[in-house]
Amino acid sequence: PLLPRPPRRMGWVLAPVQWCLGSVLRRTTIEGSLSAVVLLCGGLVFSSAYWGGADFPALGGGALVLQVLGVAVLGLGGYIGLVLPLRPKLVLGSYGRWGLTEAPRAPEQSLRGDLRCRGRWFVDGEGRTLLLRGLNLSGACKLPTDPDGATYRSDGSFFTRTRDVSFVGRPFPLEEADEHLSRIRSWGLTFVRLLITWEAVEHAGPGQYDEEYLAYLLAVVRKCADHGITVFIDPHQDVWSRWTGGDGAPAWTLEAVGFALNKIDRAGAAVTHQVHGDPFPKMIWGLNYQRLACATMFTLFWAGDDLAPATRVLDPALGEEVSAQEFLQGHFIAAMRRVAQVVAGEKNVVGFDSLNEPSPGWVGRRASLTDWGMPFLQGHILSPVESMFAGSGHPVYCDVYSEPFVFSRRDLVNPDGVSCWQEGKDCVWKANGVWDEGVDCWGRAYPRVLKPDHFSKKPDGQSIDFTRDYQTPFLRRIKSALQEACPGSLLFCESVVDFELEGALHPPRTLSDRETEGVVWAAHHYDVLTLMTKRFRTWFAIDMAAWIKHPVFGKAAVVGALARMLEHVQGLAEEVGAHGVPTLIGEIGIPFDMEPHKYAYRTKDFSLETLAMDTNMQALERTLASFTLWNYCPINTNDRGDLWNDEDLSVFSQDQRDDPKDLNSGGRALAALVRPYATRVSGTPVSMHFDFRAPDRRFTFSFLHRADGPTAPTILYVPQYQYLSPDRLNVGISDGSFEVQWEDQTLVYTHDPQHSGMHTITLRLQ
Numbered sequence: 001p002l003l004p005r006p007p008r009r010m011g012w013v014l015a016p017v018q019w020c021l022g023s024v025l026r027r028t029t030i031e032g033s034l035s036a037v038v039l040l041c042g043g044l045v046f047s048s049a050y051w052g053g054a055d056f057p058a059l060g061g062g063a064l065v066l067q068v069l070g071v072a073v074l075g076l077g078g079y080i081g082l083v084l085p086l087r088p089k090l091v092l093g094s095y096g097r098w099g100l101t102e103a104p105r106a107p108e109q110s111l112r113g114d115l116r117c118r119g120r121w122f123v124d125g126e127g128r129t130l131l132l133r134g135l136n137l138s139g140a141c142k143l144p145t146d147p148d149g150a151t152y153r154s155d156g157s158f159f160t161r162t163r164d165v166s167f168v169g170r171p172f173p174l175e176e177a178d179e180h181l182s183r184i185r186s187w188g189l190t191f192v193r194l195l196i197t198w199e200a201v202e203h204a205g206p207g208q209y210d211e212e213y214l215a216y217l218l219a220v221v222r223k224c225a226d227h228g229i230t231v232f233i234d235p236h237q238d239v240w241s242r243w244t245g246g247d248g249a250p251a252w253t254l255e256a257v258g259f260a261l262n263k264i265d266r267a268g269a270a271v272t273h274q275v276h277g278d279p280f281p282k283m284i285w286g287l288n289y290q291r292l293a294c295a296t297m298f299t300l301f302w303a304g305d306d307l308a309p310a311t312r313v314l315d316p317a318l319g320e321e322v323s324a325q326e327f328l329q330g331h332f333i334a335a336m337r338r339v340a341q342v343v344a345g346e347k348n349v350v351g352f353d354s355l356n357e358p359s360p361g362w363v364g365r366r367a368s369l370t371d372w373g374m375p376f377l378q379g380h381i382l383s384p385v386e387s388m389f390a391g392s393g394h395p396v397y398c399d400v401y402s403e404p405f406v407f408s409r410r411d412l413v414n415p416d417g418v419s420c421w422q423e424g425k426d427c428v429w430k431a432n433g434v435w436d437e438g439v440d441c442w443g444r445a446y447p448r449v450l451k452p453d454h455f456s457k458k459p460d461g462q463s464i465d466f467t468r469d470y471q472t473p474f475l476r477r478i479k480s481a482l483q484e485a486c487p488g489s490l491l492f493c494e495s496v497v498d499f500e501l502e503g504a505l506h507p508p509r510t511l512s513d514r515e516t517e518g519v520v521w522a523a524h525h526y527d528v529l530t531l532m533t534k535r536f537r538t539w540f541a542i543d544m545a546a547w548i549k550h551p552v553f554g555k556a557a558v559v560g561a562l563a564r565m566l567e568h569v570q571g572l573a574e575e576v577g578a579h580g581v582p583t584l585i586g587e588i589g590i591p592f593d594m595e596p597h598k599y600a601y602r603t604k605d606f607s608l609e610t611l612a613m614d615t616n617m618q619a620l621e622r623t624l625a626s627f628t629l630w631n632y633c634p635i636n637t638n639d640r641g642d643l644w645n646d647e648d649l650s651v652f653s654q655d656q657r658d659d660p661k662d663l664n665s666g667g668r669a670l671a672a673l674v675r676p677y678a679t680r681v682s683g684t685p686v687s688m689h690f691d692f693r694a695p696d697r698r699f700t701f702s703f704l705h706r707a708d709g710p711t712a713p714t715i716l717y718v719p720q721y722q723y724l725s726p727d728r729l730n731v732g733i734s735d736g737s738f739e740v741q742w743e744d745q746t747l748v749y750t751h752d753p754q755h756s757g758m759h760t761i762t763l764r765l766q
Contacts, residue, residue, distance in 0.1 A: 007130075087599065088538065089692070092609040092671055094723040097662040103182040107679045107715050109230035111347040112255060113488050114756075117518060119579045120570070121684075122626060127710035129681040129703075132584060132626035133717075134191030135184065138171035139633045139642040141195035142236060142247035144203075145169040149242065150643040151273035151280075158242075158274050159262040166215045167200035172634045174333045177220065179229040180634055183652070183663050187674045188717040188745065191487045192224060193353070193586060193628040194231040199241070202335045205329075206252065207317030209335065225348040232492055233343065234353035234586075235336055238285065244270040245288035247644070248356075249297070249332075256313045257300060257324055258425035259293060267420035268390040268413035269293040271379065273645050279734045281402070283532050285645045287379045289359045290372075292387035293420065296362030296428055299455070300324040301332075302470040304456050307363065308432045314747045324428075329474065333481050340485035351490030352482050353522060353586065354475060360496045364466040365455040367500060369434075371507035374499045377401045380413055384455075385435055388757045389447035391538065392427045392437075393419035404532055430453075430653060450475050465566075468510045475508055476515060483518070492522035492584065503528075508573045516577030523569050524587035527562060527616070534594050536612040555615075562619035570623060582626070588616055589630035592668055593641055593648040601638040601655070606669055614692060616671035621677075664721065674722060676763055678703070680715040682751060686758065697722050699763040707756045716747040716761065723765050732762035 098104065109115070109132060114125045122130040143149030144165040147157040171194075172180055184192070200213055224231050237248025243261050244254070251261055265275040269292035288294045300308055302323030313327040314320070319502065322330070336352065343349045362384055367373025369385045381399045382390065390396040390413050398590045402408035421427060430436060438448040457463055464470075479491045495505040505523050508516075528544070530536045543552050545564035552561045566585065573578035590612045600606045620627055633642045633650035641648025651673055657666035664670060675690045676699045683705035690699045703714065718740065723729040726742045735752040736759070751759045 034158065038363075087605070087608045088611060089605070090610060090671075092693075092700050093695070094724065095664070095671065096719070096724055097659075097664055098186070098720075099661055100179055100182055100663055103186045103663050104720050104742075105228060106185050106188045106190050107681070107717050107744070107746050108228035110350070112345065112350045112486075115230070115350045115490070117520065117582050120573060120582055121584045124680060126712040128712055128714070129683065129685060130626070130682065131624065131677060131679055131685065132191040132628075133677060133679070134189045134193065134627075135629040135651065136193045136195060136587060136631035137184070138195060139631045139644055139647065140172075140635050141167070141170040141200070142197060142238070142242075142644050143170065143710070150640065151242075151645050152278060152640060154274045154277060154641070162243075162261065163204050165199070165203050166210070166213065167197070167203075167733050168213050170200070171195070171220070171632075171709075174216070174223070176220055176634065177223040178227075179663070180632070180652075181223055181229060183667070184632060185227045185229060185564075186663065186745070187670070187721070188666070188677070188719055189629070190229050191626075191628065192229050192231045193222070193234050194224070195236045196339065197236050197248050198332055198335055199248065201339060202331065203250045204375050205250075206256075206315060206331050207334070209338050214339065217339070218342050219344070221343050221346045221349055225346060230348045230350055231350040232353065232490065233339060233349065234356055234492075235332075235339075236353075236356040238357065239270075239288035239291075239359070240294045242274075243272070244291070244293040244297070245272045245285045245645070246294075249328075253297065253328060253331075254293065255422070255430060257296070257311060257325060258421050260420060260422045263418050263420045265420045266294050266414065266416065267292075267393070268380070268382065268396070269290075269387065269420040280646045281379065282534060282646070284379050288386075289499060290374060290387075291382070292384075292391040294359065295361045295384065297328070297388070298359045299363050300361075300428070301328045302344065302361060302466070302474070303363045303464075304328070306535055307455060308428055309459075310432045311428050329477075333478050336478065337485045339480045340482045340489070344486040349486070349489070351492055351518075351520070352486075353492045354478060354494055357373065357494060357524065358471075358496050360466045360470075361497065362455040363466040363470060365500065369452060369455075376404065376499060376504050377407075378404045382413065382757075385447045385449055386413075387439075388427055388429050388435055389657050390414045391420045392430065393417050394445060396449075466496065467506045467508060471506075472508055472510045479515070479519070488518075490518050490520050492586065493518045494586065495523050505569065505572055507576050509575050511576060513578045517583055519576065519581050521569075521573035521576060521581050521583045521587040523572070523583070525565060525585060526588060527590070527612075530612060531591060534591050536590070536594060536615075538606055538615070542647070559615055559618045559622070562615060563622040566619055566623040566625055570625065585620070585625050585627035587630040588620070588627055589618060589649045589651075590651055590669075591647070593638075598638065610669040610672045613669040617672055617675060618689075621690065624685045624688060670721065672720045675699070676716060676718050676722065678714060678716050678761075680712075682710045682712055682714045683759070692722070696764040696766065700760065702758055702760045702763075704758055705751055705756060711753070714749040714751065714759075714761075716749065716763075718742075718747045718763060720745055723763065728766055730764040730766045732760075732764070734758070734760040 068363055076465050110124045124130055144167050146166040147161055202209055238246030241249040264270045265272045270288050305323050311324045312321045313324050315322050315327055324481055370383050372381045372383055378401045386396050395415050397410055397414045398412045398413055400408045432456045434451050435447050435449050437445050483489055498504045507521055529542055538555050541552055541558040541561045543550055543561040545568045570583045573583040592609050600609055630649055632652050636642050636650035636653040638655040642650055651668050652666050659665040671692050678701050681703050683703045684700045686704050688701045735755040736750050738749045740747050749761055
């Protein structure tokens with residue numbers, strides 16, 4: 001930055017000045033520069049009129065006119081910067097291209113047993129530090145292939161075919177595997193988070209596993225091994241299930257506790273794309289975490305024994321009644337154990353995610369049951385007790401926010417008075433004494449809260465600590481089951497989504513030192529402003545890591561704000577166990593259907609999306625983070641995105657394939673995505689930076705080697721996509737020697753053993 005980063009107490013004052021100067025002099029973007037100039041002019045006019053009117057009476061009433069004019073110009077500057085969809089235009093050089101049979105390989109990742117955890121770092125068997133890069137494969141795995149589960153489809157099979165479904169063919173048919181995996185490998189993204197869902201494994205009923213799907217999954221894992229790709233398996237879910245607005249759990253989990261699937265949306269217990277139809281509000285699906293159906297299921301999953309003891313379920317697999325918690329948690333863990341048994345013989349499977357983005361439900365809720373209690377406002381705003389009341393068949397008026405924090409109107413939820421519960425069954429929380437119905441003096445029913453602190457305290461009156469009391473016991477249980485079935489596997493542990501605390505992350509601090517062995521902190525992070533609005537500004541962001549969240553201005557400050565948030569995520573891993581655990585950012589990515597109106601698809605100009613990707617990648621490089629990008633979706637289309645709730649974050653789309661002979665065709669923002677990196681480091685990484693906009697595409701990597709450190713060479717991924725041919729690649733080293741294995745996109749660097757300390761490698765396109 002042109003000015004030093006302002007101290008926190010002066011951030012609001014100096015940050016705009018820093019941004020204006022930086023934007024004008026460095027011309028970070030067209031809109032940033034234009035907005036900066038207009039804002040500066042407006043400020044000068046306004047300040048001249050404001051102070052000049054007092055000092056120079058000759059201005060008279062003209063001072064007021066100039067003040068109004070200044071304010072108008074300031075408003076115009078803000079409009080240009082924040083609303084007007086001016087977009088930067090990138091002018092880039094040439095890039096590599098190849099067909100399927102000529103696709104280059106990439107450095108292979110470590111296999112199970114060789115990939116280990118040591119403090120904050122991953123290491124291999126020779127003690128080298130590992131930096132893992134890959135992506136999520138795939139958002140398509142949320143949806144069945146038979147019947148077609150794309151969420152925009154609203155045919156009757158969504159409610160009639162809930163057990164007779166198949167996920168075989170997700171993420172892709174086996175005959176297409178070589179094409180997709182060759183592409184992913186050539187991009188250097190060789191550490192894959194492979195998605196499955198509980199529904200895919202156990203959709204037919206409790207204890208009934210889809211062996212055809214498990215055989216298909218095994219074949220996909222083996223295909224990954226053929227291409228040198230290491231995987232960890234993610235039991236994915238979003239807001240519990242497809243019938244509660246997301247994906248994950250089988251339909252019978254909802255039916256077992258009393259929900260009527262075809263009435264959940266109509267009663268306001270969830271909002272689903274299948275019932276709502278088009279246009280589906282941007283990112284509205286996440287608000288289902290606070291709707292009745294999802295919140296109820298997660299509360300039962302974690303704490304049904306304590307918070308819903310009256311809710312018992314007949315388990316057909318056991319032939320007896322069990323608690324709702326044991327029914328749900330037990331079957332989920334058993335299904336994942338079965339998956340682990342199937343892939344246990346495949347060494348490229350290094351571990352398993354615990355559960356994608358789990359919600360605490362209402363467990364440990366701090367806010368009143370009669371309040372919304374969340375800092376984020378979008379869609380229909382219902383408190384827990386209003387959700388319970390509406391779900392029991394009562395119309396409820398509530399506030400509606402059409403866009404995040406933009407109040408629209410008051411609206412009636414469940415106007416037809418439909419109950420989301422099966423005939424003869426009552427609301428779970430009514431049955432457990434949390435609330436009942438009262439009648440006011442006009443004879444109208446209303447919800448009456450009987451246990452206002454029901455979700456904040458255990459039955460013995462002790463305040464609930466969700467991580468200590470419920471998540472940690474679950475982690476112990478699933479880790480034991482998975483490692484028993486697949487010895488040596490790692491557990492990639494996620495935080496619950498705590499919307500009450502603005503999405504605060506909670507690492508498993510209460511695990512013992514021994515229990516943290518083989519545990520990885522796998523939290524997620526997105527630029528929420530870009531994700532929710534589908535707009536990206538290279539010069540503006542919100543610093544989410546600051547104690548008081550505030551805007552930052554300028555390209556360098558935007559990257560810095562994202563990097564500080566990633567550092568915060570990594571710092572939480574140091575609180576797990578005595579020495580901390582490694583961090584892998586399990587999800588990070590950008591929407592490609594950005595405003596205005598999916599501009600990139602209409603114009604084939606992905607400049608803004610490429611800059612957004614580069615901002616994320618720069619922040620990941622600055623923090624030396626391992627990560628799996630969200631996501632690679634083989635069935636993505638420009639019209640329907642990833643085919644799930646109108647999300648569109650895939651780095652590949654068939655609609656971008658304008659040259660079938662080029663394997664890279666179809667990739668999005670590849671100039672920023674496909675970049676060199678160090679994958680095995682004979683020491684401690686210190687810094688890494690790649691400038692895709694520089695004419696020489698300069699990459700610099702430095703690491704520190706101690707005299708007693710590993711002796712094996714350092715391995716770098718050198719993409720042919722960026723450096724085109726061996727004779728155009730220029731390598732600079734501080735000491736030692738190197739060898740370029742061009743066909744494998746690999747650079748092997750051997751440092752001088754007599755030169756302890758810092759070592760630097762530089763790559764340039766000449």
